Amino acid sequence: MSEGTTSAEKSCAEHLGIFTLKGDIPIQGAYRDICYQPLRANIWTASEGIYRTIFLEGKKSVVAFDTFGTPGTARAYAWAMNRVFPKKPVEHLVYSHEHLDHTGYAFDLAPNAKVIAHDLANRVIVARESDGQKAADQTWSGERQEFNIDGCTFEMIYPGPTHGDGNVAAYFPQHKTLFMVDTVADGVGYTTLMDWHLTHYIPVMKRFLSLDWDLFVPGHFWMLTRERFIQILDYWQSLKDFAQEAIIAGVDPHDWNDLNRYTDEHLGPVYRNEFRYYEYAAMNLSRYMQEYLSGGWGIEGNLKPNLSPL
Amino acid sequence: MSLNRGKFTLEKARAYLEHEPAMQVEALSDRLFTVTDGHCRSIFVSGLKSVVAFDTFGTPGRARAYRNAIETRLPGKPISAIIYSHDHLDHTGFAADLAPKAEIIADELCAKVVKARGAEGQTVPTRILRGQRNEITIDDISLVLLNPGPTHGSGNLAAYFEKERVLFSSDTILGNAKYGFMPDYHFRNFVPTMRSFLELDWDIFIPGRFGLTNRDGFIRGCDFIEATMTECQRAFANFVPIWLYEPMKGFVGGALSERFGDLEGFDGHIGQMAIRIVHHYLMGGWGLEDTPSGGVLLADEIKV
Numbered sequence: 001m002s003e004g005t006t007s008a009e010k011s012c013a014e015h016l017g018i019f020t021l022k023g024d025i026p027i028q029g030a031y032r033d034i035c036y037q038p039l040r041a042n043i044w045t046a047s048e049g050i051y052r053t054i055f056l057e058g059k060k061s062v063v064a065f066d067t068f069g070t071p072g073t074a075r076a077y078a079w080a081m082n083r084v085f086p087k088k089p090v091e092h093l094v095y096s097h098e099h100l101d102h103t104g105y106a107f108d109l110a111p112n113a114k115v116i117a118h119d120l121a122n123r124v125i126v127a128r129e130s131d132g133q134k135a136a137d138q139t140w141s142g143e144r145q146e147f148n149i150d151g152c153t154f155e156m157i158y159p160g161p162t163h164g165d166g167n168v169a170a171y172f173p174q175h176k177t178l179f180m181v182d183t184v185a186d187g188v189g190y191t192t193l194m195d196w197h198l199t200h201y202i203p204v205m206k207r208f209l210s211l212d213w214d215l216f217v218p219g220h221f222w223m224l225t226r227e228r229f230i231q232i233l234d235y236w237q238s239l240k241d242f243a244q245e246a247i248i249a250g251v252d253p254h255d256w257n258d259l260n261r262y263t264d265e266h267l268g269p270v271y272r273n274e275f276r277y278y279e280y281a282a283m284n285l286s287r288y289m290q291e292y293l294s295g296g297w298g299i300e301g302n303l304k305p306n307l308s309p310l
Numbered sequence: 311m312s313l314n315r316g317k318f319t320l321e322k323a324r325a326y327l328e329h330e331p332a333m334q335v336e337a338l339s340d341r342l343f344t345v346t347d348g349h350c351r352s353i354f355v356s357g358l359k360s361v362v363a364f365d366t367f368g369t370p371g372r373a374r375a376y377r378n379a380i381e382t383r384l385p386g387k388p389i390s391a392i393i394y395s396h397d398h399l400d401h402t403g404f405a406a407d408l409a410p411k412a413e414i415i416a417d418e419l420c421a422k423v424v425k426a427r428g429a430e431g432q433t434v435p436t437r438i439l440r441g442q443r444n445e446i447t448i449d450d451i452s453l454v455l456l457n458p459g460p461t462h463g464s465g466n467l468a469a470y471f472e473k474e475r476v477l478f479s480s481d482t483i484l485g486n487a488k489y490g491f492m493p494d495y496h497f498r499n500f501v502p503t504m505r506s507f508l509e510l511d512w513d514i515f516i517p518g519r520f521g522l523t524n525r526d527g528f529i530r531g532c533d534f535i536e537a538t539m540t541e542c543q544r545a546f547a548n549f550v551p552i553w554l555y556e557p558m559k560g561f562v563g564g565a566l567s568e569r570f571g572d573l574e575g576f577d578g579h580i581g582q583m584a585i586r587i588v589h590h591y592l593m594g595g596w597g598l599e600d601t602p603s604g605g606v607l608l609a610d611e612i613k614v
Contacts, residue, residue, distance in 0.1 A: 018498075018594050021540070025547040069592065100594035120607060127601035130594050165597055165607055191553055192491050194589045195596040244318055248326045254490025256555070256582060279554060283491070283585070290493045292317050293368065294398035295427050297494045298464050298597065299419075299608045302426035 014071045015107060015132025017100045030072045034080035040175040042152060045217055046080055048073055051102065054170065054179050054217055055081055058150030061091035065170060065179065066219075067109045069101035071132060074108035092116060092149050094156070095136065096181035097167035098124045099195070102219060106134035114138060116147070118158050121166030143306070160204040160305030161197035169208065176212060181219030184232045187275025189220070192287040199296035202237055203307045210309035221275075235271065242267060243288035253289040256282070314370050314406050314431025316399045330371040333379035339474045341451070344516050345379055347372055350401060351518055353469065353478050354380055357449030360390035364469065364478065365518075366408045368400035370431060373407035391415055391448050393455070394435060395480035396463035397423040398494070401518060405433035413437055415446070417457050420465025422612035438614055439467070459503035460496035460599040464606070470510055477507055480518030483531035488520065488575035491582045497590045498600040501536045504528075534570050538580070541565045542588040552592060558584040 014028035032048040039045050042057040048068060056063040062081050067074045081090060090110035095103040095117035103125075106115055117125065117136035126135050145156045155171045162183050169180035182190070183205055190196075209230070216224040224232070246253075251262045259282040264272075267281050274281075296302045313327060331347045338344055341356045350372075352365040361380055366373045380389060389409035394402040394416035402424075405414055416424065416435035425434050439446075444455045454470040461482050468479035483504055508529070515528040523531070541562040546552050550561045559581025570576055590600070598605035 018591060019543055019547065021543045021547060027547050027549055030549075098594070099592075101592045104594060123607060124598055124601065127598055127603055127605065128594055129602060133594070164593075191585060191589070194586075194593060241320060244320045244323055248320070248323055254488060254579060254582060256578060283555075286491055286582075287493075290491075293400045294463070294493060295317060295403070295423075295429055295432075298599070299423060299426060299606055299612060300597065302423055303608060303611060304426070 015105060017104050017132060018128070018130050028070050028072060030070065032068075032073045032076050034068075034073070034076045036080050036084060039217070039223075040172070040177055040215065043172060043175060043177060044084065045223070046077055047221075048076070050220060052217065052219055052221065053077075053096075053102070053181075055090075056152040056154070057085055058088065058091075058152045060088060061150050062088050063092045063094065063149050063152045064090045064110065064113070065094045066096050066102045066181065067093070067105045069104055071105050071108040074105035078109050094170065095121055095125075096170075096179075096219065097121050097164035098128070099164050099182070100130055100133060102181055103133065104130060105132045107132050116140070118156070118166030118168050120158070121164070121168075124165045144310070157208075157310060159207045159310065160200060160307070161300045161303065162201055162204055163193075163196045165300070171211060171213070173212060175215075177215045177217065178208060178211065178213040179217040180208075183218070184216065184224065184229050185218040185220040186222060186224060186228065186232065188235065188271060188277050188281050188284055189275070190284070191280055192283045196287070197296065197301045198288070198291045199301055200303075200305050200307070202233055204305055205233055207307065207310045235274070238270075239284060239288040240291075243285060244292055246285060247289055247292055251289070253286045253293065259283075259286055314404055316369070316403050316429050316431055327369045328371045329369065330375040330378075333375050335379050335383050338476060338514065342471055342474050342476065343383060344522065345376060347375065349519060351516065351520065352376070352395075352401070352480070353516060354389075355451050355453070356384050356387060357390070357451040359387060360449045361387045362391045362393065362448050362451050362453070363389045363408065363412070364393045365395050365401045365480065366392065366404045368403055370404050370407040373404035373431075377408050392433075393453070393467065393469070394420050394424070394465075395468075395478075395518065396420055396466040397427070398463050398481070399429055399432060401480055402432065403429060404431040406431045413448075415439065417465030417467050418614060419606060419609060420463075420467070421614040422609060423464040425614055426612050435614070456507070458506045459499045460604050461500050461503050462495050468507065470507075470512065472511065474514070475512045476514045476516060477510065477512045477528075478516040479504075479507070482517070483515065483528050483535075484517050484519060485515070485521050485523030485527050485531070486575050487534065487570065487573035487583075488579050489583050490579055492586045495586075496596070496599040497539065497587060498595045498602070499604060501532050501539070504532050530573075534566075534573065537566055537569065538562060538583055539587055539590070542584055543591055545584065546588050546591050552585075552588045555581050555585060558588060
């Protein structure tokens with residue numbers, strides 16, 4: 001329950017995010033099994049099948065990243081970490097970015113943990129006032145910040161606008177591991193690329209190639225190699241030409257049948273075997289078409305970021 | 311002749327960019343006109359010696375066709391000013407082709423985005439408006455320009471014509487259901503912001519796309535978006551696979567078809583609308599625009 005809200009004003013026992021529906025919200029409380037596995041050294045990864053995050057074993061505590069996207073999954077994530085490290089409570093929680101489906105429920109995960117977020121993410125979180133999403137106790141700004149928390153050493157990197165606000169990667173140079181959410185994941189993925197800042201997305205993401213890593217942990221599905229990370233960026237790059245050609249061919253970006261027809265004919269021969277191609281390639285194309293029809297969106301979609309190597 | 315290309319990089323885009331479609335002009339009064347290329351729609355106003363044009367349409371060819379339509383309807387009156395409804399290239403991308411010497415007027419946020427974008431053909435505004443309401447006069451044309459909050463795009467200005475009882479607002483409410491994936495909409499404040507226009511006295515609504523509607527059609531449009539937002543929450547709350555087109559179309563379309571199924575384009579577009587809007591609730595909205603108090607992250611980074 002967020003501060004200032006009485007239980008009598010709530011029709012649901014769970015934190016509600018930004019739901020405005022009256023009555024129960026069954027998905028908020030639903031339990032989801034969390035799978036977890038060790039990655040490298042003290043780095044673990046957790047997933048409920050679609051979303052993925054990491055947590056770190058410290059000397060006396062656990063450093064968790066993100067919360068999953070409902071109160072129920074946040075609690076399940078907390079239980080999973082407790083199963084692995086029963087004597088080590090979650091004392092620090094690091095946000096990847098500000099979206100509720102990744103960081104919306106710190107109050108259910110570890111209400112007493114110290115939350116760390118990039119300043120850009122936290123500004124939105126504070127203004128959003130979402131029920132269950134805890135504002136940061138510690139913010140950082142700029143591009144890079146090193147952390148050493150209870151023996152866990154890592155670097156947080158804000159490469160520029162990619163997806164959401166203040167979206168940051170966690171870099172573990174000694175273990176050649178990079179974790180970043182909602183940017184690169186396997187397959188065509190990500191529907192209409194919600195809240196992506198497309199104009200500079202690819203060159204901003206390529207900044208990570210100046211770092212030494214060979215394991216990429218995305219915010220969805222499974223881990224990727226460095227080569228696969230590059231292949232995914234190549235797919236997004238190819239959509240720039242496909243989108244322009246679709247506009248030139250007269251495809252309506254809001255005509256679902258037309259989008260699917262064009263996608264099948266032109267992207268299909270190259271990409272139809274990619275994960276989730278049949279679900280999302282037409283949506284991906286529609287979003288990229290908007291980049292040329294309407295231009296980049298807002299200040300974040302048009303600011304010229306630093307594209308020098310990290 | 312050099313071609314303004316917006317953000318296009320492919321050489322084969324030339325024919326698309328240069329195409330000049332037939333424009334349809336309709337007089338709403340002795341001074342106010344609405345114009346469409348069959349898809350996008352705008353307005354222009356006749357002054358004593360010149361014309362104030364809203365927007366430019368979305369390619370150099372369409373901008374020239376717009377200019378020709380104005381010259382045909384109002385011969386001898388040059389375009390002295392262009393008012394940008396918002397920042398998107400499909401509406402305001404080609405002032406350099408429409409009227410390169412015209413004064414360009416826009417909301418401050420729109421101007422900042424245009425400046426940051428640097429798209430070829432999209433002229434940076436020369437006169438900046440700030441605040442929710444501006445009353446300006448150009449060549450004896452009195453204009454009321456309104457930006458009551460985040461709706462669509464950046465710095466979206468509506469124009470209110472009290473004498474004609476007309477409201478123009480681009481890419482917000484439509485007279486049909488053909489919203490598609492609803493690009494760059496700010497849902498947190500969208501419907502309340504749009505309903506605030508009902509405090510004004512008007513009975514003709516000119517959207518940025520497709521045909522005109524009336525006050526009742528506008529209210530129904532607000533109701534439609536609001537009902538879609540509610541049904542998207544129900545879908546999410548009840549475990550509908552929210553990333554998939556067909557299940558979302560089935561759930562939300564099924565719930566709304568009796569009430570809104572008669573809107574043109576409902577069946578073909580409700581699935582896309584549902585996919586987009588349900589993500590608002592999944593993710594919490596996008597940026598400060600989608601927070602209760604509004605605002606724009608990093609807006610201070612651009613000076614105009």
